[in-house]
Amino acid sequence: MKTNFKKIQSPDNKEPLEKPGLETEKELSQEEFEQYVINSGAKGSFMIYRDAKSKKDELGIAEL
Amino acid sequence: MNPNKDNENYANMLIEESMKKIHYQSYDNWICNFALNLEYIWKETSANELTLTDDKLVENQKSSAIVIGKGPSLKKFHHLELLRESDYNGTIICCDGALIDALKAGVTPEKFPNFLVATIDTDPGIKKFYDHELVKKHGQKIKGVFSILSHPSAVEQARQTGIKIHWVHSLFDYNEGKKSFNYISSLIIRSKNHPRGLPAIQTGGNVGTSSWFAAWMILKCSTVALIGINHGWEEDDSWDTITRHGLENNSTDIDRNSSSFQKLFPKVFNPDIGKYCILDPIFKFYSTALKEFISRSPSWLTTINATEGGSIFGNRIKSMPFAEFLKKY
Numbered sequence: 393m394k395t396n397f398k399k400i401q402s403p404d405n406k407e408p409l410e411k412p413g414l415e416t417e418k419e420l421s422q423e424e425f426e427q428y429v430i431n432s433g434a435k436g437s438f439m440i441y442r443d444a445k446s447k448k449d450e451l452g453i454a455e456l
Numbered sequence: 457m458n459p460n461k462d463n464e465n466y467a468n469m470l471i472e473e474s475m476k477k478i479h480y481q482s483y484d485n486w487i488c489n490f491a492l493n494l495e496y497i498w499k500e501t502s503a504n505e506l507t508l509t510d511d512k513l514v515e516n517q518k519s520s521a522i523v524i525g526k527g528p529s530l531k532k533f534h535h536l537e538l539l540r541e542s543d544y545n546g547t548i549i550c551c552d553g554a555l556i557d558a559l560k561a562g563v564t565p566e567k568f569p570n571f572l573v574a575t576i577d578t579d580p581g582i583k584k585f586y587d588h589e590l591v592k593k594h595g596q597k598i599k600g601v602f603s604i605l606s607h608p609s610a611v612e613q614a615r616q617t618g619i620k621i622h623w624v625h626s627l628f629d630y631n632e633g634k635k636s637f638n639y640i641s642s643l644i645i646r647s648k649n650h651p652r653g654l655p656a657i658q659t660g661g662n663v664g665t666s667s668w669f670a671a672w673m674i675l676k677c678s679t680v681a682l683i684g685i686n687h688g689w690e691e692d693d694s695w696d697t698i699t700r701h702g703l704e705n706n707s708t709d710i711d712r713n714s715s716s717f718q719k720l721f722p723k724v725f726n727p728d729i730g731k732y733c734i735l736d737p738i739f740k741f742y743s744t745a746l747k748e749f750i751s752r753s754p755s756w757l758t759t760i761n762a763t764e765g766g767s768i769f770g771n772r773i774k775s776m777p778f779a780e781f782l783k784k785y
Binding site: 443 | 654753
């Protein structure tokens, strides 16, 4: 939301991957994620709306 | 049963729970935003006015929209210039942060008459996206989609440029029933001038995903193309930029040698474009949600990712170079 994409060129993230795949299998813990979001200052983001009783409403409601 | 998939779903659930917790830290501010917006919400228009009337709806369901985010591929592949030079005649939905760049590049409502801009963020900093002479120049021909929780100073800045405000709810707690803010605010809004209420959209956490939702859910466009929606970093972005989520004044203190670093910043391979991208936790949150919602979208909708980079690929997502999209649509 507050992202700016000013790029600083750096070659140091081009190390080859050990195992190419569609997506890494390692996942975040809740604590790691919260700490990062708080530290990053990017806390203005909206949460995802979930409704276990009406999954259809998760895609929006025409007239509320 | 796929244990890896289960783990991933569990991790995503934890991330969403965290975001919810962090999100609610600003809850009091949103309520103030809503209270200050209310007199305008009652006077101004619902985003449902952007939906065409029934006789034109069928025609629109064959039409397309381009959602413009502000990801780095926009400049890297000169997408705005390609769009300016095209004879595209569909809808443009510009994320607020990309508006000034789009206008500077000549992507204007004069050239593309059905031109919208969207804001869902509650932060007052959004005001700067509307504070520019080009926005003032073109504002009267731009339609704005604003969350009722948007900061009043940002909405007012947009209003002053002549942008016509169209209001939407941002869904976040409607599942909690009659005590939910979504429900209570809908009753307040319906009490005056809006008997049918407002459309409520899933935000997916960011304005890019919100704009994708607006394109098909409100405007009923049957094809939605994405440009500048990277939701990820490129391999030649510096770690400094990545770990700060691109925010220059951010102070993150992340040990790159720590065990959690790879989990926080995974590198993913996008098979559609044959390139890797690097996610940070925020982009992972956005990317996972957008991909899920695209996969669940109605069968009449086609989503084309013409960003040519980033992390948005997979089920129901058709990747295509933007130049090719412009030729076909």
